[in-house]
Amino acid sequence: MNKIKDIKLFLFDMDGTLYLGDRLYDFTIELLDTIKKTGGRYMFMTNNSSRSVADYIKKLDRLGIKSDYEDFITSSQATGYYLNKHYKGKTLYVCGTESLKEELRRGGFEITEDLDKVDLIVMGFDTELTFKKLHDVSYLLLTRKDIPYIATNPDYVCPTEFGSVPDCGSVCDMLYNVSGRRPIFIGKPSKLMPELAMEKAGYTREQTAVIGDRIYTDIKSGLNAGVATILVMSGETTYEILEASEDKPDYVMGSAKELLEILKN
Ligand SMILES: [Mg+2]
DSSP: OOOGGGOOEEEEOOBTTTEETTEEOTTHHHHHHHHHHTTOEEEEEEOOOSSOHHHHHHHHHHHTOOOOGGGEEEHHHHHHHHHHHHSTTOEEEEESOHHHHHHHHHTTOEEOOOGGGOOEEEEOOOTTOOHHHHHHHHHHHHHOTTOOEEESOOOSEEEETTEEEEOHHHHHHHHHHHHSOOOEEOSTTSSHHHHHHHHHHTOOGGGEEEEESOIIIIIHHHHHHTOEEEEESSSSOOHHHHHHOSOOOSEEESSTHHHHHHHHO
8 A cells, every 4th residue: 555655646536525515625725735845746537527627627716726727637538538549530429518529529539410420429427418319329329239339427416506417327327228238437436537647647556546535436446546545534425335335445534634734744
């Protein structure tokens, strides 16, 4: 297990780890400053593929955190990275937001709604979902049994002020009922986002940690990528959940404030 003092790249989950909804935790700014001052680097890791990095930069700015494009690893970016590795130059059908399409175009992909020209299906957290898109994906899955089928993130729900709305995983379940097929999911808990972060930032597994409040997404992605894992109890996970989980993080902290104390001493 890596010592926290040896960690140089900190991959942060955001909600429940650095803030809760629209309320920034009181240690967050000092923690991020301290990581920089002690020669480290941090990145923000999110499974939400409906919003662009520009949207997140604005959100963090409202909370008082200055950030830029290079500070983020999103499931949209990771999907572009995965597609470039395995399906370079292919034409995509994207059931996702304009933000996701923009991200994939930036990654060099052509996107079409002409179903005869599609090589591969990409599902995102589509807050602009229409029945036409469900119809088109059903058609592709049923008429092209071997068509590659990729999804940005497996989350079933996305939190809102009143509870939650269906996320990418739930829509993929609807399509499973139609086609019997499940996509390859790119976001947490897969190892792809931590791997992309290490590649972009130029750090090794031994120098990297994932910090988050969910065991089955954040911690699991760190375990899958073979990096250090820090579970914070400032969000969704209770001690009962931790106790019952087969996946054990390397470190458990009340909040990321404990990480700040370690880095300062
Ligand atoms: Mg979280």
